[in-house]
Amino acid sequence: MNKKLLGAAALMAMAAVMAAGCGGGDKKAAAPAADAKKGPSGEVSVYTSIYPDIVDKLCKPNVSKAFPNLKVTWFQNGTEKLKTKIAGEIKAKKIGADVLMVADPSYYLALKKQGLLMSYKSPQLKDVVLASDPDGTWLPVRVNNMIIAYNKDKLAKEDIPTSWEDLTKPKYKGKIAMPNPMLSGTAYVMVGAMALDPRFGWDYFKKLKANGLRVEEGNSAIQNKLLTGEYMAAVILEENILKLQETKKEPLAVCYPKEGCIIINSPIGIFKDTKNPEAAKALVDWWLSPEGQKAVTAGWMHSVRGDVNPPNGAGIKLADLNKNAIKIDWEKLAFEEGKIKEAFRTNVME
Amino acid sequence: MKKSLPRLDSKFIVIAISVLLLLYFIVMPLLVLIYDSLFINGVFDISNYKDVYGKKVNWKALTNTIQLSLIVMVASVIVTFPLAWLVGRTDLPGKKTFRTVLVASYMIPPYVGAIAWVQLLNPSVGYLNEFLKFIFGLQKAPFDIYTMGGLAWVLTLFYSPFAFITISRAMEKMDPTLEEAARISGSSPLKTLWDVTLPLMMPSIVAGGLLVFIAAASCFGIPAIVGMPGNIEVMTTRIVTFLYMGDDKGIRDATALAVSMMVVANGLLMFMSWMLSHKDYTTISGKSTRPNMVELGKWKWPAFAVVAGYAIIAVILPLSSIVVTSFLVSMSKGLALDNFGIDAWIPVVTSSQYMESVWRSIGYGIVAACIGTVLALFVAYLSVKTNITGRSIPDLLVVLGGATPSIVIALALIVTFSGNYGLNLYSTMWILIVSYLVKYMTMSVRTIAASLSQVHISLEEAALSSGASWIRTCKDIIMPLVAPSIVAGWFLIFMPSFYELTMSNLLYGSDTKSLGVLLYELQTYADTQNASVLSVIILLIVLIGNIILNKVTKGKVSI
Numbered sequence: 001m002n003k004k005l006l007g008a009a010a011l012m013a014m015a016a017v018m019a020a021g022c023g024g025g026d027k028k029a030a031a032p033a034a035d036a037k038k039g040p041s042g043e044v045s046v047y048t049s050i051y052p053d054i055v056d057k058l059c060k061p062n063v064s065k066a067f068p069n070l071k072v073t074w075f076q077n078g079t080e081k082l083k084t085k086i087a088g089e090i091k092a093k094k095i096g097a098d099v100l101m102v103a104d105p106s107y108y109l110a111l112k113k114q115g116l117l118m119s120y121k122s123p124q125l126k127d128v129v130l131a132s133d134p135d136g137t138w139l140p141v142r143v144n145n146m147i148i149a150y151n152k153d154k155l156a157k158e159d160i161p162t163s164w165e166d167l168t169k170p171k172y173k174g175k176i177a178m179p180n181p182m183l184s185g186t187a188y189v190m191v192g193a194m195a196l197d198p199r200f201g202w203d204y205f206k207k208l209k210a211n212g213l214r215v216e217e218g219n220s221a222i223q224n225k226l227l228t229g230e231y232m233a234a235v236i237l238e239e240n241i242l243k244l245q246e247t248k249k250e251p252l253a254v255c256y257p258k259e260g261c262i263i264i265n266s267p268i269g270i271f272k273d274t275k276n277p278e279a280a281k282a283l284v285d286w287w288l289s290p291e292g293q294k295a296v297t298a299g300w301m302h303s304v305r306g307d308v309n310p311p312n313g314a315g316i317k318l319a320d321l322n323k324n325a326i327k328i329d330w331e332k333l334a335f336e337e338g339k340i341k342e343a344f345r346t347n348v349m350e
Numbered sequence: 351m352k353k354s355l356p357r358l359d360s361k362f363i364v365i366a367i368s369v370l371l372l373l374y375f376i377v378m379p380l381l382v383l384i385y386d387s388l389f390i391n392g393v394f395d396i397s398n399y400k401d402v403y404g405k406k407v408n409w410k411a412l413t414n415t416i417q418l419s420l421i422v423m424v425a426s427v428i429v430t431f432p433l434a435w436l437v438g439r440t441d442l443p444g445k446k447t448f449r450t451v452l453v454a455s456y457m458i459p460p461y462v463g464a465i466a467w468v469q470l471l472n473p474s475v476g477y478l479n480e481f482l483k484f485i486f487g488l489q490k491a492p493f494d495i496y497t498m499g500g501l502a503w504v505l506t507l508f509y510s511p512f513a514f515i516t517i518s519r520a521m522e523k524m525d526p527t528l529e530e531a532a533r534i535s536g537s538s539p540l541k542t543l544w545d546v547t548l549p550l551m552m553p554s555i556v557a558g559g560l561l562v563f564i565a566a567a568s569c570f571g572i573p574a575i576v577g578m579p580g581n582i583e584v585m586t587t588r589i590v591t592f593l594y595m596g597d598d599k600g601i602r603d604a605t606a607l608a609v610s611m612m613v614v615a616n617g618l619l620m621f622m623s624w625m626l627s628h629k630d631y632t633t634i635s636g637k638s639t640r641p642n643m644v645e646l647g648k649w650k651w652p653a654f655a656v657v658a659g660y661a662i663i664a665v666i667l668p669l670s671s672i673v674v675t676s677f678l679v680s681m682s683k684g685l686a687l688d689n690f691g692i693d694a695w696i697p698v699v700t701s702s703q704y705m706e707s708v709w710r711s712i713g714y715g716i717v718a719a720c721i722g723t724v725l726a727l728f729v730a731y732l733s734v735k736t737n738i739t740g741r742s743i744p745d746l747l748v749v750l751g752g753a754t755p756s757i758v759i760a761l762a763l764i765v766t767f768s769g770n771y772g773l774n775l776y777s778t779m780w781i782l783i784v785s786y787l788v789k790y791m792t793m794s795v796r797t798i799a800a801s802l803s804q805v806h807i808s809l810e811e812a813a814l815s816s817g818a819s820w821i822r823t824c825k826d827i828i829m830p831l832v833a834p835s836i837v838a839g840w841f842l843i844f845m846p847s848f849y850e851l852t853m854s855n856l857l858y859g860s861d862t863k864s865l866g867v868l869l870y871e872l873q874t875y876a877d878t879q880n881a882s883v884l885s886v887i888i889l890l891i892v893l894i895g896n897i898i899l900n901k902v903t904k905g906k907v908s909i
Contacts, residue, residue: 045860052871056703073860076871083596085856088761091601092768096777096859110597153682175474180578182591214496214579221465221575224878227681230474251682338595342405345591349581350407 040279041069047086048101049079049185049266050142051239054299062295066286070279078218079103079185090116098274099283101141103266104185106192108138109334111269118270120281124288129306129318130265138267141287143302143318145238146190146262149222153251154229161233163258164200167208171232174212177222178235181344184218186237190262192333192340193326199259202347209348226252239300242313246300256316263325265304361820368728369744376751376788378771379762380612386765387605398602399610408588408607414498415585416614419567421502426510426562427517427555433660434518435543436653440644443654449518450896451661456511457892458669459849459869461571462885465878466668467504468575469675471495477671496580504572507664509565513558515842516797519835520554520804521547539644553803556622557796564792567615568755570852585611586755593757601761608758615753620746669889676882694879704868704884708891711848711865714779718786719844723798726791726839730799731828735807745795752792756852759788763857777859785857786847794839801835802828849888 048055055076063072077085079102089095095116100108111117117137125132130140148161159171167176179187194200205213214231216222222234223241227250238261244250268287270280286292293303297311302318310317333340388396402408433452437445455463470478471493479491486492494500528550532542548555570586577584585607592604646653674685676694683689698704726748732738733745751759763785767775775781805828813823829836851866858867865888872881 053877075860077855080594080596081855084593084601085764087593087596087598087601088764088856089768091598092765092770092776094768094776107596151682177579183574183594215581217574217578220873220878224681225472228469228475228684229682230472248680250680337597338599341591341595345407349583 039067039069040276040282042276042279043071043073044098044274044276044279044283045073045075045096046099046101046283047075047077047082047097049077049082049103050101050299052076054295058295058298062291063283063286066291067279067282070282072283078183079107080183080188083107083185090114095271095273097271098276098280099268099270101266101268101287102185103144103264104189104333105138105140105265105267106189106330106334106337107185108133108267108269109330110337112137113334116272118272118274118277118280120270120284122281122285122288124285127307128288128304130304130322132267138269139284139288140265140304141268141284141292142266142296142299143304143321144186144264144266145302145321146186146235146264147238147241148233148255148257149226149236149241149252150233150255151226151229151251152253155232159232160253161255161257164194164204165259166257167213167233167235168204168211170211172211174214175230175232176208176211176234177214177216177225177231178208179218179222180215182341186219186262186264187235188337188341189264189328189333190235191344193262193328195340195343196329196332197326202343205344205347213348215349223252238314239311242300242311246313254315256321260324260326261321262328263321264328266301364821365728365732365744368725368732369747371725372729372744372747375784376747379759379766379788380750380754382766382771383605383758383762384609387602387609390602396606398599398606402592402603402606407583411583411585411588412610412614414582415567415611418498418502418505418584419563422505422509422566423559423563425502425506426513427559429506429660430510430514430517430558431548431551431555433657434514434521435547436657438518438521439547440646440653441650442646442657443650448657448661450893451665452514453511454665454669454889454893455508456515456845457889458508458672458885459571459851459866459888460508460569461575461851461870461873462672462881463508463668464504464572464575465873466671466675467500467507468495469671470667471500478667494580495576496582498582500580501573501576501582504576505566505569507668508572509562509569510664512561512565512793512842513555515838516558516561516800517551517554519797519838520551520800522834524550524804554800557800560619560622561793561796563618564615564753567611568753570755570757586757589755589757593761605758605761608755612750612754612758616746616750619749619753672882672885675879676886678879681879694877695883698880698883698887707863707865707868708884708887710862712891714782714786714864715844715848718783718790718847719840721783722787722791722794722843723836723840725787726794726798726843727824727829727836729791730795730802731824733795734799734803735805735810735828745799748792748795751788752790754788756785756789756850757856759785760853760856763788763853777862779862781857782850782854782862782864783847785853786843786850789850789853790843790846793842797835797839797842798832801832805831845892 050059055074060074075097082102086095086097108117112133112135119136121136122139125139128140130143132139148164148167150160161167166172178190181188181191191205194204195202219236219240222231222236223244225231226234238254241252241254244252268284270277270284274280288304290305290308293305293308297303297308300311302310302314302321306319387398388394436442437449437452442448470476473479473491473494473496476491476493476495479493482488482492524547529542529546532546533539537545568586570590573582573584573587578587589604589607592600592607594600677690677692679689679691679693729744729748733742763781764776767773767781767784769776775784809827809831810823813827814820818826849866849869850864851870854864854866855870858864869881869884872878872884
């Protein structure tokens, strides 16, 4: 038995070495070509909630092209899961990330309060049209947009929703859904924003509940059930719908509600404990540059710069989105998270 | 007595090492976590318990969990006992195929299966609901998956294989002489089953039932997918909700809930083992041959129809749903001929990144299963075959790990093995493997112990008194007798480790992304159809593995 075990362990070790070897080989091959312009070197680790396919297809290749001497490791997961991972790491006093790119801006306020973020005012900020932290601990890097989506093939013209208020109408009864704010960072922002907005408040969510609102685990469950026709209309991120619309030609469409969208200016920030501040700063600069922002819009999100086009298929420009956006009290969202989530649960999920 | 001392030594060294490993990897992290739930910076503080249990929803979640797990446990035993008997002990036609099919739902990652059932039974457009509406001219959908009943249904289908594997293994190893005696004395096959087989099977039934109970209680994927849209909260969804608050208080509240969940689960376990400890269940003696087969006679084909019907509903239906989904071009268009294609297959099969995760997880699963089976064998042996004081403690430790919600294990391991207490395993493959062992070894121990408890001590004594060492006795006498349960035990660790999600999701690093994580990513962020493709690939791998195993061992061993 022991021999077998050792054998297995050895095999694993070999596999690991081989895998590592392959990775290293690629890097070496790429390095000499761009040796002339020296960039930052060493290693830097990024935790991000950008969708994994976008990380693999856009972030990884573009960043390694921009910084040939830098080894960037990407760790991708949902915002709330990353928060949990980081909470564990803070507890163990070992934060594994240098750069953080999660969706929910209020989380950065919480981290800033704990003194965990580094201040960095990127020179690129001059072209960024969205607000950033005056102390420079977080800078907006991409825009996530919570909207209402529907399936063009499954809805009659008069049934297409145009406003948040529409979702409380009887014709949608039992056929509306939203992602669970306990599990999804962007859904939490949507709940916090609307519950604190006097036009909606918790009453709006109570009405949704009375209209048979289903709370789903995440955006993907919702997009699938829109496709199959299980739901007539649902709250979801714009980027999910644009991607399906443009790449798979699915008949999903976006409704930008009359009362305004939930614009989430998702930030980028650097952890104070980083061992490679130069590289982390260079990475932030790159993300805010037109080139980095093109990777953002190629990932179906809106850019934070005024001079970059919106993602393909988007029916609206950032400036127009922003004019009409629902105001969000980030401070409240950051420091009353427990209260807001609990209120949602008792009002909607009980 | 003196002569046997050296033998005892090797036994004790081996067992002592196993116990030490268990203490370090299971008990310590959990203790660290319990300590964390009770103390803040060394000061005793249970405000988190007060907060948590000051809310009605958490009590509701607790009762929901207990209620659901009990229903699922009882339903699983009621369904699998007759199935195991029919497949293992009768001349049921096609029983080998049935065995494979019946454990196949064990090979489908539960969260993938749950999605399949949601597709089949959702109240607005579920395939099966639509079909039944059409056939019977119903106005309303007959089933709603988003209910307690729906949740219990899906959990039973996906976790009853635990009971099936445990019960059918023991059934095939049973001493037939008692049954023969009953038959000769004029008892009907059914009466024999009721009076003799059922009582003899009691330890395995309880063991299998407990596995189901624990699995159902600590499952997150199925309640998240099926329960959440129906506003049904269970302990795991509450714990995750607290964890995802992403701050210290959230973690403390989560630990408070988790610790209470551990207490309930382990209380129940202790009660069960106390109940069983009063009876002697030795049923495999040295003299017996393989159990004989019951001839079903005129019941042969009706029985076949029942088993086949169950297999179709429990396995074929959700599997087909997954396979069909993987071949759809657009999820929006449904089942039309021009909507079939391999569009979803191409990105998966051509991406090295996907296959890398598959191989990586096979590796992790094999390592975890090998280490786990060896440890499980020693723990089971110690617990059922010796009379050392405290012999059942390691067994309890293993159960403790298994009864702990995955998410809590993951958290405990992060806190403990980030270098503050000796080892630093963070972001390595070993922290994943340790988590799999902590979580899944209990199934292996239960299975092997149930089988060991039926091997009479006389066989071992005979070997020892003929001069064999204890290790040799283990190798030549005990292992062959319980070999099928060892193989079953190996697979009981390998399979769930292979596609494990909840813990891997918190523990993986950038170089150790496992299959479960990838599948979940595809399922939740990227593309459900790609996830279906990957599930089909997993299933193919497992089925091929099974066929090879079956061929190599000439049909003696399969899962």
